Amino acid sequence: MGASSPELQKLFDRDGGKPTYVRNMFGRIARVYDLMNGVMTGGLDRRWRKFTAQQLALKGAARVLDIGTGTADLALTVVKENGAETHVTGIDFTEEMLQVGRIKLQKMGLQNNVELLIGDGENLQFADESFNGVCSAFVMRNLTHLDRGIREQFRVLQPGARMVCLEITHPPSPILAGLFHLYFDRLIPVVGKLVGKSFESYNYLHQSLAVFPNAPKLKQMMESAGFVNVRYYYRTFGVVAVHVGEKPQTKTE
Numbered sequence: 001m002g003a004s005s006p007e008l009q010k011l012f013d014r015d016g017g018k019p020t021y022v023r024n025m026f027g028r029i030a031r032v033y034d035l036m037n038g039v040m041t042g043g044l045d046r047r048w049r050k051f052t053a054q055q056l057a058l059k060g061a062a063r064v065l066d067i068g069t070g071t072a073d074l075a076l077t078v079v080k081e082n083g084a085e086t087h088v089t090g091i092d093f094t095e096e097m098l099q100v101g102r103i104k105l106q107k108m109g110l111q112n113n114v115e116l117l118i119g120d121g122e123n124l125q126f127a128d129e130s131f132n133g134v135c136s137a138f139v140m141r142n143l144t145h146l147d148r149g150i151r152e153q154f155r156v157l158q159p160g161a162r163m164v165c166l167e168i169t170h171p172p173s174p175i176l177a178g179l180f181h182l183y184f185d186r187l188i189p190v191v192g193k194l195v196g197k198s199f200e201s202y203n204y205l206h207q208s209l210a211v212f213p214n215a216p217k218l219k220q221m222m223e224s225a226g227f228v229n230v231r232y233y234y235r236t237f238g239v240v241a242v243h244v245g246e247k248p249q250t251k252t253e
């Protein structure tokens with residue numbers, strides 16, 4: 001079961017559970033989501049996605065799954081990094097986010113490389129061992145059962161392929177962690193209200209991080225699901241972490 005604070009739990013209960021709360025929230029902010037990402041990170045989110053895509057270590061024709069693809073920015077980055085032979089399936093349970101993504105794909109003429117489908121990251125609609133890589137960006141915090149989400153990614157990966165996950169994290173330096181939490185707790189909800197017209201949605205960002213496992217703990221969870229060679233890379237003073245794990249070549253490895 002995913003952790004939550006009493007304050008968060010109250011919001012989830014109001015909407016009939018965390019999945020509905022999360023879906024409603026992203027439905028409300030879909031149209032300003034890309035703009036807010038750029039404003040909040042000063043454009044660094046693009047660099048983080050690029051690094052994430054590179055960690056998939058794909059070669060040539062590859063089938064990739066992007067969990068919680070939203071407006072498709074990570075899916076598009078994977079195609080850009082790995083070339084035109086790449087096919088990315090992006091799944092998300094918020095139709096409004098996918099709609100923004102579809103417009104973007106059309107404008108870029110990349111509909112043949114990226115398909116966007118409704119799907120649930122905790123119950124993937126794909127057969128075992130269907131993908132050469134699975135990735136996600138800023139999604140894991142939103143799952144209700146994080147362990148189930150990680151096990152599902154393991155299941156659909158081919159042996160030897162990688163799960164790569166970019167997520168906001170707890171900076172390892174206590175001073176930076178203090179500054180970062182201040183930024184997320186005080187400033188971001190106000191910017192969210194001004195730019196995105198939603199204080200609550202951007203307040204959720206900080207609240208959901210507070211109960212999310214730190215990078216070493218997330219690494220352990222990936223190992224418990226069966227991944228090997230699990231490591232993580234802090235980026236930008238540790239405000240985000242990129243976790244990488246490999247599905248063993250054989251069950252006994």
Ligand SMILES: C[S@@+](CC[C@H](N)C(=O)[O-])C[C@H]1O[C@@H](n2cnc3c(N)ncnc32)[C@H](O)[C@@H]1O
Pocket residue numbers: 022023026067068069070071072073074091092093094097119120121122136137138139142143144
């Ligand atoms: C912060 S956005 C990230 C979007 C995109 N990955 C990016 O890099 O900008 C999180 C997305 O995850 C989706 N999401 C959250 N939980 C999900 C779940 N259980 N199944 C599918 N999508 C989910 C939300 O609908 C939302 O679009």
